[in-house]
Amino acid sequence: MTITFITGANKGLGFEAARRLTELGHTVVLGARDAERGQAAADELGARFVRIDVGDDASVATAAADVRAHEGRVDVLINNAGIHGRHAPVEELTGDDAAEVLQTNVVGIVRVTGAFLPLLRRSEHPVIVNVSSGMGSLALTSDPERPESKVVAPLYTSSKAAVTMLTTQYAKALPGIRVNAADPGYTATDLNGHSGPQTVTEGTDAIVMLATEGADAGTGRFVDRFGPVR
Known part of the structure; x- marks a missing residue:
């Protein structure tokens, strides 16, 4: 039985990934900061809820x-929790704005991964999936044919570029653990006011694939639902 822990899983991509993986037979532990919403989401899916604020060490x-204490190990850790940050003209962005986004989207992954490594090392085939974004790709955001090039969101995009690099570095540093990053694509979620053309099911295709593929599938990769991301 595969034990999967997902952060930020009370809604959006995290919730849909939890739903799909539960249907595939995973024992999902649903992590969320809001206890009431997290418990409600877990009850709906038949999962177990654990409160977690990725921005807080304790x-x-x-x-x-x-x-x-309850599951004893983690086979798949999905670092999904993330925020867009304050919507404001670039000249109005502050250091505090940047710190808030980076604290959740990047430092949160470092914090959670470090705390859960002992549990992952109890797994026969441990997996870490970091939810990144094509918005953090230099190639995609520079390609005028791609929708990623039309968006100006300095803090969010920078944080996702950091997530992708963090993934490749962790993959090198943790040879016994498969560490990959998923690009959900432009998906309708609260993060973008539900403006994305993809459904949350389509947006979780890469996440679910990375969480369920074979042990020899490779590490240090950045993929979307269609394949490798540049």
Whole structure:
């Protein structure tokens, strides 16, 4: 039985990934910051809820201890929690704005991964899936034919570029763990006011694929639902 822990899973991509993986037979532990919404989401899916605030060391440590006490290990860690940050003209962005986005989207992955590594190392074939974005790709955001090139969101895009690089570095540093990044694509979620043309099911295709592929599938990759991302 595959034990999967997902952060930010009370709605959107995290919730849909939890739903799909539960249907595929995973034992899903649903992580979320909001206890009421997280418990409601877990109840709907038949999953177990664990409160986790990826921006807080104590919360993350408590969540890892909870999983260790109940499940004993983690086979798949999906670092999904993320925010867009304040919508404002670039000249109005502040250091605090940047810190808030990076704290959740990048530092949160470092914090959660570090706390959950002992649980992952109890797995026969441990997997980490980091939810990144094509918005963090230099190639895609420079290609006028791509929708990613039309968006100006300095903090969010920078954070996702960092997530992708973090993924490749962790893949090198953790040879016993498969570490990959998923680009959901332009998906209708709260993050973009549900403006994306993709459904959340389509947006979780790459996440689910990375969470369920064979142990020899490779590490240090960045993929979307169609294949490798540049």
